[in-house]
Amino acid sequence: MHHSEALVEVDAVTRTFPLDHSHVTALDHTNLVVRSGEFLAIAGPSGSGKSTLLNLIGCIDRPTSGRIRIAGVDTGSLRADELTELRRSRIGFVFQTFNLIPVFTAAENVEFPLLIQGVPAAERRERVAEALAGVGLAARAHHRPDLMSGGERQRVAVARAIVHRPSLVLADEPTANLDTRNATQLIELMRGLNQRLGLTFIFSTHDQRLLEHTPRIVRLTDGQIVSDSHAEEDRHAEVSAARLS
Amino acid sequence: MLKFLLLAFRNVFRNRRRTAMTLAMVGGGVAGLLLVGGFFAFMFQGLRESTIRNGLGHIQLFTAEHFQRDEVHVLDTGIRDWQHVATRVQTGKHVRGVAPRIEFYGMLSNGVKSSVFMGSAVQPDIERAMGFSPRITAGRDLDAQSSGEVEALVGVGVARSMSVKVGDGLTILAVTADGALNGIDVQIVGIVNTGFKDLDDRYLRITLPSAQRLLASDRVTNLVVGLDNTANTDAVAAELAPQLASPTQPLVEKKWIELAAYYKQVHTLFSGIFLFLGIIVFFMVLMASVNTLLMAMFERTREIGTMLAMGTPRRWIVALFMTEATVLGILGAAAGVIAGNLLGFALNASGLHLPPPPGTDVPMAFKVIILPTLATGVSLMVMLSLTLASILPAVRASRLQITEALAHV
Numbered sequence: 001m002h003h004s005e006a007l008v009e010v011d012a013v014t015r016t017f018p019l020d021h022s023h024v025t026a027l028d029h030t031n032l033v034v035r036s037g038e039f040l041a042i043a044g045p046s047g048s049g050k051s052t053l054l055n056l057i058g059c060i061d062r063p064t065s066g067r068i069r070i071a072g073v074d075t076g077s078l079r080a081d082e083l084t085e086l087r088r089s090r091i092g093f094v095f096q097t098f099n100l101i102p103v104f105t106a107a108e109n110v111e112f113p114l115l116i117q118g119v120p121a122a123e124r125r126e127r128v129a130e131a132l133a134g135v136g137l138a139a140r141a142h143h144r145p146d147l148m149s150g151g152e153r154q155r156v157a158v159a160r161a162i163v164h165r166p167s168l169v170l171a172d173e174p175t176a177n178l179d180t181r182n183a184t185q186l187i188e189l190m191r192g193l194n195q196r197l198g199l200t201f202i203f204s205t206h207d208q209r210l211l212e213h214t215p216r217i218v219r220l221t222d223g224q225i226v227s228d229s230h231a232e233e234d235r236h237a238e239v240s241a242a243r244l245s
Numbered sequence: 246m247l248k249f250l251l252l253a254f255r256n257v258f259r260n261r262r263r264t265a266m267t268l269a270m271v272g273g274g275v276a277g278l279l280l281v282g283g284f285f286a287f288m289f290q291g292l293r294e295s296t297i298r299n300g301l302g303h304i305q306l307f308t309a310e311h312f313q314r315d316e317v318h319v320l321d322t323g324i325r326d327w328q329h330v331a332t333r334v335q336t337g338k339h340v341r342g343v344a345p346r347i348e349f350y351g352m353l354s355n356g357v358k359s360s361v362f363m364g365s366a367v368q369p370d371i372e373r374a375m376g377f378s379p380r381i382t383a384g385r386d387l388d389a390q391s392s393g394e395v396e397a398l399v400g401v402g403v404a405r406s407m408s409v410k411v412g413d414g415l416t417i418l419a420v421t422a423d424g425a426l427n428g429i430d431v432q433i434v435g436i437v438n439t440g441f442k443d444l445d446d447r448y449l450r451i452t453l454p455s456a457q458r459l460l461a462s463d464r465v466t467n468l469v470v471g472l473d474n475t476a477n478t479d480a481v482a483a484e485l486a487p488q489l490a491s492p493t494q495p496l497v498e499k500k501w502i503e504l505a506a507y508y509k510q511v512h513t514l515f516s517g518i519f520l521f522l523g524i525i526v527f528f529m530v531l532m533a534s535v536n537t538l539l540m541a542m543f544e545r546t547r548e549i550g551t552m553l554a555m556g557t558p559r560r561w562i563v564a565l566f567m568t569e570a571t572v573l574g575i576l577g578a579a580a581g582v583i584a585g586n587l588l589g590f591a592l593n594a595s596g597l598h599l600p601p602p603p604g605t606d607v608p609m610a611f612k613v614i615i616l617p618t619l620a621t622g623v624s625l626m627v628m629l630s631l632t633l634a635s636i637l638p639a640v641r642a643s644r645l646q647i648t649e650a651l652a653h654v
Binding site: 055084085087089091099111113115160 | 248249251252255256259547548551552553554555556557558559561647648651
């Protein structure tokens with residue numbers, strides 16, 4: 001089981017959105033604790049609240065009720081500029097559609113989080129080279145996104161998400177736009193970074209390929225967590241079932 | 246900062262067709278204003294120099310009393326020791342010459358008909374040396390050495406209304422310094438066209454000794470100082486000022502701009518027209534650019550959402566859009582300055598002429614003066630316009646809800 005400290009604490013979080021004269025509940029009294037170094041998937045069908053939960057954890061949305069703590073900090077008590085600073089320093093984002101800046105090269109895209117942190121130019125160059133090498137794209141550093149494949153673009157996005165050494169990387173459907181080969185490579189890349197650097201990954205997916213490599217899977221249905229399974233527990237359950245049979 | 250500027254610069258060229266349209270609009274506005282402003286500057290310059298060369302000079306000296314007394318006895322307040330003053334002023338730097346004048350008025354008659362005149366008495370050789378030659382359409386200029394009849398030049402309007410030609414005689418009447426009425430006969434040696442109809446209808450010029458005899462005085466009303474260049478007027482005026490405070494008869498100086506009422510009226514009128522055109526261009530660029538920049542913002546909504554999600558301060562987004570607009574403004578202004586200069590050179594080379602302006606009967610050359618100050622001013626104006634135009638899109642971009650922006654298709 002996990003013994004490291006809680007990095008993300010979601011405490012009775014509800015998020016509703018207005019819809020015509022009514023409202024729709026995207027998350028309903030959700031509780032979740034993610035510890036540092038975890039590799040966690042949030043799974044569920046479309047509309048189950050996966051992206052909403054990621055947005056709330058990523059501090060780009062605020063809960064209607066409940067509380068979210070990141071590294072012990074209650075995000076509900078932070079001002080907008082403090083949330084911006086929290087995202088800038090502690091969180092990395094990977095998006096389904098890559099969301100790279102098209103007029104920047106791969107290296108410049110990866111450099112951007114360091115730029116907004118005010119990291120000196122020499123250090124930026126060093127860390128960008130390191131991040132791109134880490135995702136196997138050192139040779140493509142000076143190519144623009146439109147000259148790269150989908151898999152390469154998503155690897156650039158991963159490099160951009162980790163270059164500033166965040167505590168937490170959030171990935172929303174990172175393999176949804178990738179073919180099997182690229183999806184598998186990306187999963188291996190993210191898992192490798194998780195194990196090698198101890199980075200915490202939380203990603204939403206309904207991609208079975210990704211779930212097979214995931215030690216912890218939180219399943220959402222209609223805005224509620226219906227299961228939270230760890231690989232160890234699964235294996236234990238499988239062993240128990242085998243004994244009983 | 247460099248990377249930030251690079252991002253802004255590359256964003257400008259993201260949609261090349263739209264950028265080209267914006268640059269064409271901004272550049273067209275700048276080029277148009279440069280051509281209009283350049284033509285007005287040419288007109289002002291031509292009017293200024295013709296006003297000066299028509300006899301106004303660059304600086305005129307009067308007695309301090311000249312502007313305080315009535316004008317019935319013109320030489321009552323005239324300059325007494327004018328030869329000494331003229332000699333002293335003549336030694337100054339940039340001074341080409343000093344011409345004594347008597348500005349007077351009275352009646353002239355051909356025996357049948359009488360008319361009012363505005364006379365000017367001059368020393369013809371000094372006037373010629375200073376380049377103050379009247380534009381003579383018939384006959385010749387005054388001769389300083391003439392020992393026969395008193396010579397006179399009249400305007401084309403005077404010649405027409407009095408039905409006189411070169412060689413005919415006229416009688417002129419004026420009030421002397423003592424208040425008596427005096428008259429002399431003159432012979433017309435030349436007909437002058439000043440280019441200003443109202444002046445041509447009253448124009449009379451005789452020699453200084455003749456006027457002094459007519460007005461029974463050895464004084465002059467004013468000394469006209471001609472310089473090597475109009476640009477030196479202020480410097481020479483400043484140098485002259487201390488020399489004019491004589492205890493016996495203090496003099497005052499007037500720069501050409503203080504005496505050129507018509508020039509000032511024209512300058513004010515056309516400056517107003519130019520300002521109006523400038524305001525139109527300013528708002529045209531502003532409105533069109535707001536639309537262009539809003540389109541750019543909507544196209545990049547998801548990208549802005551991504552930047553905000555990564556922790557980019559909202560003020561950076563504002564600065565990014567404003568920088569992009571400023572870059573557009575700089576490029577548009579540069580394109581406009583280049584186009585304006587090329588068109589200006591082409592128009593100057595074409596030898597185009599415009600019909601005579603109101604009050605004159607001389608066709609006007611169409612030329613454009615390329616003024617660096619005008620180009621700078623107009624360029625700064627469009628840059629300001631574009632920067633202002635970017636405020637609304639920039640603020641809207643910075644206030645985007647991140648989750649909505651990321652979901653934008």
